[in-house]
Amino acid sequence: MNLIGLLDIALLIVLIYLFGLNNGAVFEGGLAGSAGFNYSMAAITVGLGILLGTILQGEYTASYAKTLGPMYATYGLLLLVVQVFLFYAFTLVNLPLSITQSLVGGWLAILIVEGVKHISENVSWLFLWWIISPFIALVFSAVLYKALRRLLFKVTISTLSIVIRISALVTVFYTSFVLGANNVGFIAGAYSLTYVEIALLAVFASLGAFRASGMSKAVGEDLIVVGPIGIISAVLGGATILLVLTYLKLPASLTTVTMGGLIGVGFSSRPRIFKADYLRWVILSWVMAFLLGFAIVYLLLIILKPFIFFALV
């Protein structure tokens, strides 16, 4: 492995940790709280889910990464630096960020600066799905929530507690699996990672996911207060939509679909707290993820290109 390859891995580890910290909060925080998991059990579930998802199903979005265009080695490194910066900044202000959207944005900037004539037609298809997927998740999660609530209203409170505990564990695993299959699979495809490297990333993603207290509070308490059935419905609904997108070979954002699901559940259950300001910022971050990824990489390349003489190495 050359120096750039080593730097890639080092930056990917930092990025994936921040990614776990930022994205993990959307689902693990509330779910682990609902189920009363201890740290080690939750971390193993997330790590195993991401690892298995990436290895078993990661090929779908990895194959999409291959259709985007060439990932130039030095520019790939720059792209990672920008991603790390973006994730750090967004996590500091407790806003969820999509790794796929900002990465695709930056990647397209590289291709445009490099003057690549033909950029995959799949990109417009991808944009379309990015726009509609949160709305599908919104409706799907709301329906799932209504159905689950109706079903569980027939059981005793102790049975409900056991059902929630098991469902939360299954949902955390399932969501981590889908996150691995879609998001980490896409990164693995973009940077041609080996299984050992993927395993390493899974460990760091899981470590990040359970250090996400500030983000969990922002998403769980500041946005919408929903109960355990609501959280499970939102996360399960969002992850299912992301799984469908994975099979369509489209990298997409778990935070976007899960937030869509949370909003759907929130609207159908008359939420107690609903911070419209924070919601506006969350929705803005969906748009900003791609635009910032694109704009920062584009500007940096325009400025730095004359100095990066080994860009195509």
Next chain:
Amino acid sequence: MNILVSFSSLMGSGEKELLQGIYNYYSKLRETVLLFKDFMARVSSVGDLQAYYDKINKTETEADEIHEKLAEAIASGSFFSYIRDDFLDLLEIMDFMADYSKDVAKMFNEYNVSRQALNFLFKETLFNDFVQAIVDTVDSFGTVLSMLKKSPPREILIKIKEVEAMEEKADFVKDKTLIELHNKGKSLDVLDIITLREAINLMDNIADSAEDSSDIIIRLIAKGYK
């Protein structure tokens, strides 16, 4: 090891054990309330109150010990984690049933209310009905608590309405008792009237805490099934 424990507790019976524990705690509280009822019967006749008061005191202390153990189990267990605080609140509010029983018993035991005032209270007012209404409210809450283990929320919510009705009845009888005490008891010593009035108002808290506890069960259901 922790992980193995976590996995085994996934299917565990912690929830049922906790609910049984809360019911046992309630049984101890009810025992205190029933002892209080016996104590009041003793007050109406002429007899030594100290032995009865000691029994109430002892039972209330035992209830406190159960409360402490249950609170520890709730705080450290992984069950009901999303409604843990509400369960702790429930125990706290339920505790008032025994606390107020003891407080009122202490008043009658230590304050020298005249025999004339006591005779008036027990024979000329609805005080005995008031004591019974309090016990009925506590019993009605016990039924709700026992349903928590085996019934779906819809049935529990219906039963909770009965607790509210019982508490309203206790309130109604209390008001009547107070009115009679003030309007018909003009010949009584003012200090006796003040003491009895305070005792009646404190007794009302026993029924209130049963109703407040059932309100917390509504909150448990609303949060748990949301």
